[in-house]
Amino acid sequence: MNYFRLILDRVKTELMALQTAGTIPAGLDFANVGIDPPKDPRHGDVSTNAAMVLAGPAKMKPRDIAVPLAERLKAHDDTELVEVAGPGFINLRMKPDFWPKRVVEAMEAGADFGRSDLGRAKGRVNVEFVSANPTGPMHVGHARGAVFGDALASLLEFTGHDVTREYYVNDAGAQVDVLGRSAHLRYREALGDAIGEIPTGLYPGEYLKDVGEGLVELFKGQYRNAPESAWLEPVRDFAIAEMMGEIRDDLDLMGVRHDVFTSERGLVKEGKVDAALKRLRDKGLIYEGVLEPPKGKEPDDWEPRQQTLFKATEFGDDIDRPVQKSDGSWTYFATDIAYHDDKIRRGFKVLINVWGADHGGYVKRMEAVVAALSDRQVALDTKLCQLVKLMDRGQPVKMSKRAGTFVTLRDVVERVGKDVVRFIMLTRRNDAPLDFDYAVVTEESRENPVFYVQYAHARCSSVLRNAARDLPALDISPLSLRKADLSRLTHSDELALMKCIASWPRAVEQAAEAHEPHRIAFWLRDLASHFHTLWSRGKEEEGLRFLIEGDPELSRARLALVRSCALGLSVGLRVLGVTPVEELR
RNA sequence: GCGCCCAUAGCUCAGCGGAUUAGAGCGUUGGCCUCCGAAGCCAAAGGUCGCAGGUUCGAAUCCUGCUGGGCGCGCCA
DSSP: OOHHHHHHHHHHHHHHHHHHTTSSOSSOOOTTOOEEOOSSGGGOSEEEOHHHHHHHHHTSOHHHHHHHHHHHHHTSTTEEEEEEETTTEEEEEEOTTHHHHHHHHHHHHGGGTTOOOTTGGGOOEEEEOOOOOTTSOOBHHHHHHHHHHHHHHHHHHHTTOOEEEEEEEOOSSHHHHHHHHHHHHHHHHHTTOOOOSOOTTSOOOTTHHHHHHHHHHHHTTTTSSSOHHHHHHHHHHHHHHHHHHHHHHHHHHTTOOOSEEEEHHHHHHTTHHHHHHHHHHHTTOEEEEEOOOOTTOOOTTOOOOEEEEEOGGGGTOSSOEEOBOTTSOBOHHHHHHHHHHHHHHTTOSEEEEEEEGGGGGGHHHHHHHHHHHTTTOSEEEEEEEOOEEEEETTEEOOOBTTTTBOOBHHHHHHHHOHHHHHHHHTSSOTTSOEEEEHHHHHOOSTTSHHHHHHHHHHHHHHHHHHHHHHOTTSOOSHHHHHTSOGGGOOSHHHHHHHHHHHTHHHHHHHHHHHTOTHHHHHHHHHHHHHHHHHHHHHHHOGGGSSOOTTOHHHHHHHHHHHHHHHHHHHHHHHHTTOOOOSOOO
């Protein structure tokens, strides 16, 4: 249970009671009434701004609302202290037995601790992520978007959203034709032709050699000297399929899965581009026109051109955007319109796009498209992931496609493991650049958040193992621990740990609402820190150790706390797709 | 030139739909293992939250302008 929500509901109920009693005017909007943890824990466990927010609309002094509201809040028997502070905040401190109850709830919920139905009313959510072009293997940069999207999707599922994970395959356009030509060259090479240097404009990567050999197996020599018009399509399609196979293998390696792969070529073939543009046309949002050149940075070859434009400016974009090339084919933007139209028509109410930061310039126009096509009924949130800088002991790892010193996603995962990659990718906000240092992420110290959190989990597991070994008479089954007398846990550090565990349901909900999975990683680090603190207390004071030989009931209570902590760590890690470990070796 | 993102402790970063004395890690200094895993813990020092205005009883948080950095800017996806 999210206890903040409990208190918030209570505050609103009491406000209504005050309205009934005539203490405050009727008809006030409680939407801005909020509940927060005070910055300073001495101010209590929760704080509400109710009196501050309502003072204006009610035309009253904050304290004149706060004082009677506080009186009413005092009447609840789980609350120890209610204070009006400063200009009119109300601080509440819960009774000590409030926290053990939250811990028991956690144990009862088990792996579902913190799960909620927050998203049930929001409609189906589509998370589109990775969508790397099928022209080569994935590199480290792709890993961030992959992990972010996958973790965000899990987070939304955990909070009750109906989520589809989707990959948009850019298998139309010039880039895949280049892939086809590059593959044909490797095919001739595999047949024994001398191909010399790879011409500029084609993909030089060695990874296409396998594709060349595959083509030989499939087509033998039939396209060796044939004109491009004969082989481009079959060769290209084969190469795309091969590349997508590799990409899916790489994603699999990181535990990332997609439910749906949508093909750009398929959209075009099925006439969905025409259909989507017709819809826009019917709304009067497509016209023939000439764009002004960009001010200050006019391209050398600029010439005014009549083109087919979408009225993006009507929906907040800076300029209208072209949808058709001069040769009559669609721009990438046109197929993207079709793709988003398709998503809308499949019934999604929330669209989330995970893109690299270099696509930031497309955000506004896509928002415009989604607003136009859905009559502003569908929300689009585009999350931009900043670059990942690969480092080793503080030095940047040099990468160049040409020189072949190109670090693939597979290289990194094989070197440090999927759990490390996943966690580290989430230790920064998506819109902040991230340094990924091989040395640091494999280091076994506090500086490395993966190990810090895993270490806490391993220590929890270790205590539980020791308990089974050293106190065989003690029943530490989940059922028994649930019934432990947690009122024996009175030390401030024990309380702090309980409170942190109890904060999990709110933490997940907030992370989900903000579409920010990194918050889970920070919460995990916080929980781990509370646990390590408590652990060390036991080093200083024997009475604070988890296992107390002469006091089985106290031991049981402490083990229940340890179990709950392990539970919080493992549930949080699993939301991020990281496997909790019971031992570090 | 325009748009988007960013600017918080020496370094790397949380916090940012306002609210009571701004947080963490690293680094620095000093402590804690006969004892549940020291891969850890505790303490000290360190900040006019880029600058200047504005809204507000109250701004790191919202608005405007500026400075500095990243990304992008008509037929590349």
